[in-house]
Amino acid sequence: MKIGFVKGNVKYSPYICPNTSKASNMFHIILFGPPGSGKGTQSEKLIAAYGLKHLSTGDLLRTEINNKTPLGLEAKNLMDKGQLVPDDVVVGMISSALDANSGVKGFLFDGFPRTKAQAESLDKLLKLKNGEIGVFLALKVSEEELVHRLLNRGLTSGRSDDTNEEIIRSRITEYNNKTSSVADYYAQFNKVVLIPGEGSIDDIFNALSKEINARMI
Numbered sequence: 001m002k003i004g005f006v007k008g009n010v011k012y013s014p015y016i017c018p019n020t021s022k023a024s025n026m027f028h029i030i031l032f033g034p035p036g037s038g039k040g041t042q043s044e045k046l047i048a049a050y051g052l053k054h055l056s057t058g059d060l061l062r063t064e065i066n067n068k069t070p071l072g073l074e075a076k077n078l079m080d081k082g083q084l085v086p087d088d089v090v091v092g093m094i095s096s097a098l099d100a101n102s103g104v105k106g107f108l109f110d111g112f113p114r115t116k117a118q119a120e121s122l123d124k125l126l127k128l129k130n131g132e133i134g135v136f137l138a139l140k141v142s143e144e145e146l147v148h149r150l151l152n153r154g155l156t157s158g159r160s161d162d163t164n165e166e167i168i169r170s171r172i173t174e175y176n177n178k179t180s181s182v183a184d185y186y187a188q189f190n191k192v193v194l195i196p197g198e199g200s201i202d203d204i205f206n207a208l209s210k211e212i213n214a215r216m217i
């Protein structure tokens with residue numbers, strides 16, 4: 001059941017009600033893991049199973065690049081080197097996407113947040129909508145397996161950052177350096193669950209689903 005909110009003569013929908021003690025019943029998931037850990041594949045299966053809206057900052061940035069926007073041109077330079085795009089750029093994109101999809105059951109964040117500052121901004125944005133992250137699922141895959149998978153993906157993905165092993169390794173290093181603080185951030189709220197990311201696609205999906213089902217109301 002969705003919880004609405006009435007203040008004076010105004011009736012608010014569950015998704016836009018201002019902060020009250022009643023929590024929104026949307027369920028938001030962060031799917032976390034290094035490049036090549038299978039976030040894209042598992043995201044597709046999870047959004048189909050749970051009716052969530054998929055928000056991938058990598059995809060949003062690639063759309064900007066394809067549309068040749070100023071933001072896309074600036075981001076491309078950094079992405080081609082395997083470096084992170086500035087926090088305010090990705091937080092701005094996520095904020096717009098949250099506003100544009102206010103009627104969904106929940107969001108599945110893929111590739112975001114990648115820094116502690118992004119995590120804190122996301123919490124603030126969700127709080128404005130009376131929501132919060134339900135679970136932070138982290139896929140664990142060895143570095144050699146990641147490099148192998150990304151070089152393979154580069155044969156068909158058309159992504160320039162998937163074709164060069166040096167760039168791939170710097171993306172993994174960038175992930176390891178900057179993103180452990182994101183896991184630490186969510187660990188303080190007991191939201192982090194590690195999931196082995198090597199094995200069959202279905203086994204990994206089942207492991208992810210089990211954790212989501214245990215937390216979804």
Ligand code: AMP
Pocket residue numbers: 035057058059061078079080082083084085086087090110111112113114118171
């Ligand atoms: P992905 O598709 O998630 O592997 O992202 C591809 C590239 O986009 C990354 O290597 C970064 O350069 C950039 N990117 C994607 N998401 C973020 C984010 N949350 N923060 C900063 N940069 C990002």
